[in-house]
Amino acid sequence: MNSTTSRPSARRRTLAAAVVAFAAGPVLLTAPAAHATGGEGRASAVVLRTDLDVALLNKAVHVPLTATLNEVRAPASARRTALTVTLDGVEQGRPVSVLKADVATAQATADGRRAEGRTELARAKVHVPGLPLLSLIELEKVTARALCEAGGQPVAEANVPGRVTVLGKRVTLTAGGPMTVEVPGVGEVTLTLSGTRTTSRTAAATALALTVSVNPLKANVADVTGTITLAEATCESPKAPAAAAPTAPADAKPADVRPQTAGEPPEANLAETGGSSLTPYLAGGSLALLAGGAGALALTRRARAARTRG
Structure with missing residues (x-):
């Protein structure tokens, strides 16, 4: 007797698989994990910055004196140091030492959580052309700090503790406003103490800012005017992470899942079985x-x- 074996149709195989899967228990559907992205903060620090104009005795020649000491930036860090400068027609061609200090450091760090700039200057003397023997300013210590953390209020701090001498005169700095020191036959210097400012995402601190106007009439220098900044730090908060919402495929449809009660036969999904x-x-x-x-x-x-x- 001939016997024939028939293979189950594709529909019947699908039906059997659907019944087995349903009987095995509920299926958990998981969405793709959401990823958070954010930007790094920024910070900078500089020990000394000069923006001066040096006029020679004939007043026909003006030589700019623009220099920085230990300027750093983060996250892209750079370091530049200018302890001495050379100006044509000044000090008989010898280098002019702008700053002498025992400590002159600047640090800047930044990542996705916080950004910080920090500066310290200790036992320092600042000179300008035309006054080789007289310091423009001498100070014991100045510090500046700017801190910006993601989601927090930025902080700016600046301090000038200890003694300060301007054009050979001992002065006492106060937070009441700018102070002007005059020396007959030499000139004047206006000092602004501990300037700080903050916004919702930024902070900046300057320990000491000098407005300079001197007329030494020495070393072929008639006038020196401009500004000098001591101990400056800035920062910008990292951008707060923004969670990206998971996206479902365009053809995805919500699963039709209902609790099964006692005695109720399992019901297959019509879209899957075709029955x-x-x-x-x-x-x-x-x-x-x-x-x-x-x-x-x-x-x-x-x-x-x-x-x-x-």
Whole structure:
């Protein structure tokens, strides 16, 4: 007797897989993880900055004196140092020492959480052309600090503790406002103490700012005018991280998941199986009819065989 084996159709295989998966338990759907992005902060620090104009005795020649000492920036750091400068026609061609100090440091750091600039200057003397023996200013110590943290209020601090001498005169600095020191035959210097400013994301601190106007009439120098900044620090807060919302595929559809109650047969998703909710019952009925037909066929064959033998 020839026997044939039929393979289950693709629809029946899908139906069986769906029933097994549903019976195994609920399926957890997970969305892609959200990623947060943010920007680094910025910070800078400088020990000394000069922006001076040096006029020679004939007043026809003006030589700029622009220099910085230990200027650093973060996150892209750089370091420049100018302890001495050389100006044509001044000090007989010898270098002019702008700053002498035991300590002159500047630090700047920045990352995604905080940015900080920090400066310290100790036991320092500042000179300008035309006054080789007389210091423009002498001080024991100045510091400046600017701190900006993500989500926090920026902080700016500047201090000038200890003694300060301007053009050979001892002065006492106060926070009441600018102070002017005059020396007959030499000139005057105006000092502004501890300037700080902050915004919602930035901070800046300047320990000491000098406005200079001197007429030494020495070393071929007639006038020196301009500004000098001592101990400056700035910062800018990192940008707050912004969470990116997960995006679902364009053709994604919400899953139709319902709790199953006792005695309720599992219902397959029509979009997955292509059948209806009655498919399990129809399949069970078909199996029962097939079994009953096979039994009846066997009984008929037995009766025919008995009659043949008889």
